[in-house]
Amino acid sequence: MTLSNRTNDSTQSASGRVIWSAPSNIALVKYWGKKENQIPCNPSISFSLDSSRTEMDVTWNYQCHQNNPVVNFKFEGEENKNFALKISNYIEALTDDYSSLKGLSLDISSKNTFPHSAGIASSASSMAALGLCLSSILKQLGHTGSLQEASSLARLGSGSACRSLYEGWTLWGETEALKESSNEYATPLKGLIPIHPNFENIQDSVLVVTSKPKPVSSRVGHALMHNHPYAEARFKRAVENTSALFEALTEGSWEKFGSIVEAEALDLHAMMLTSDPSYILLRPESLAIIEKVRKVREERGLCVYFTLDAGPNVHLIYPEKSANAVKEWINSELLNLLEAGLWLDDKIGLGPVNKLESLDE
Ligand code: PMV
Numbered sequence: 001m002t003l004s005n006r007t008n009d010s011t012q013s014a015s016g017r018v019i020w021s022a023p024s025n026i027a028l029v030k031y032w033g034k035k036e037n038q039i040p041c042n043p044s045i046s047f048s049l050d051s052s053r054t055e056m057d058v059t060w061n062y063q064c065h066q067n068n069p070v071v072n073f074k075f076e077g078e079e080n081k082n083f084a085l086k087i088s089n090y091i092e093a094l095t096d097d098y099s100s101l102k103g104l105s106l107d108i109s110s111k112n113t114f115p116h117s118a119g120i121a122s123s124a125s126s127m128a129a130l131g132l133c134l135s136s137i138l139k140q141l142g143h144t145g146s147l148q149e150a151s152s153l154a155r156l157g158s159g160s161a162c163r164s165l166y167e168g169w170t171l172w173g174e175t176e177a178l179k180e181s182s183n184e185y186a187t188p189l190k191g192l193i194p195i196h197p198n199f200e201n202i203q204d205s206v207l208v209v210t211s212k213p214k215p216v217s218s219r220v221g222h223a224l225m226h227n228h229p230y231a232e233a234r235f236k237r238a239v240e241n242t243s244a245l246f247e248a249l250t251e252g253s254w255e256k257f258g259s260i261v262e263a264e265a266l267d268l269h270a271m272m273l274t275s276d277p278s279y280i281l282l283r284p285e286s287l288a289i290i291e292k293v294r295k296v297r298e299e300r301g302l303c304v305y306f307t308l309d310a311g312p313n314v315h316l317i318y319p320e321k322s323a324n325a326v327k328e329w330i331n332s333e334l335l336n337l338l339e340a341g342l343w344l345d346d347k348i349g350l351g352p353v354n355k356l357e358s359l360d361e
Pocket of ligand 1 (some may be wrong): 027
């Protein structure tokens with residue numbers, strides 16, 4: 001990096017490179033419905049995944065007289081003008097708070113470690129990586145630069161992305177259940193909530209029912225929560241489920257944990273079924289898998305639960321000690337319900353990694 005000056009007022013020109021790898025995350029208490037400025041209508045809880053990640057490599061140049069950010073964007077080696085425009089609009093919207101961003105020219109190269117449309121939120125990992133890259137650049141231009149700031153920047157790109165900034169369990173959205181909580185950024189639960197060892201190394205296998213793009217985007221789904229007849233009841237349930245999930249996580253009860261997690265997944269899809277217009281993202285295979293999960297628990301006592309994102313693919317959540325049995329069961333009973341027999345194994349992970357420099361905690 002070359003810097004003429006490290007203070008934000010008098011920096012004339014500077015340049016450098018930042019590289020961040022950020023994970024996706026899976027929500028157990030779901031964020032669904034938002035207010036202006038990506039403020040959530042209810043708290044949500046997730047864990048960061050381990051191997052499902054976006055790696056973003058950004059070469060940047062700052063000129064204080066430049067008035068608009070300039071963005072070039074390559075995804076997996078191919079130039080993508082559509083994404084470049086989305087990112088430059090996003091950065092432009094941030095310039096009221098961060099005027100230095102006006103002077104930036106960015107060459108962004110991004111890649112994912114997981115296949116597109118497989119049911120893993122690539123918006124979460126990519127906006128988390130972008131938030132981290134921007135926060136690192138702002139730091140080099142004399143701003144504070146922190147994970148909290150990066151979480152807040154990520155939130156403005158995609159709400160759920162703000163939870164991908166930390167290792168392990170994370171909460172986003174103000175709640176009495178956690179005094180450190182905020183609507184603006186996510187809070188890591190490490191050190192705040194004692195997570196029982198029964199949940200150590202929790203696993204997530206994503207069963208790919210279809211990799212086709214979903215017919216209704218999450219942006220539209222969130223908007224349909226305005227004037228939704230069950231919105232208030234849903235937001236109240238999410239608040240209650242947040243406290244109940246904290247209890248389950250501290251007590252170490254998989255049964256309690258699983259019943260909350262499955263109720264949350266079904267609530268999310270119930271909101272879609274009962275919105276106006278109504279829509280359905282689940283496929284017959286998604287329902288068949290859900291029934292099989294319930295059956296294998298009842299009949300064989302296998303400790304495995306399901307959750308769903310805003311799509312048809314099913315996430316199986318289970319403890320590490322069930323891993324062999326769950327994988328055998330997928331192989332023997334579920335393959336015919338999956339697109340090309342595809343599923344992806346992941347687990348709770350350690351959060352973002354920076355190859356070049358770190359941000360303050
Ligand atoms: O972050 P968005 O705006 O794509 O919303 C995603 C919401 C869910 O993935 C369905 C739930 C969640 O909390 O991640």
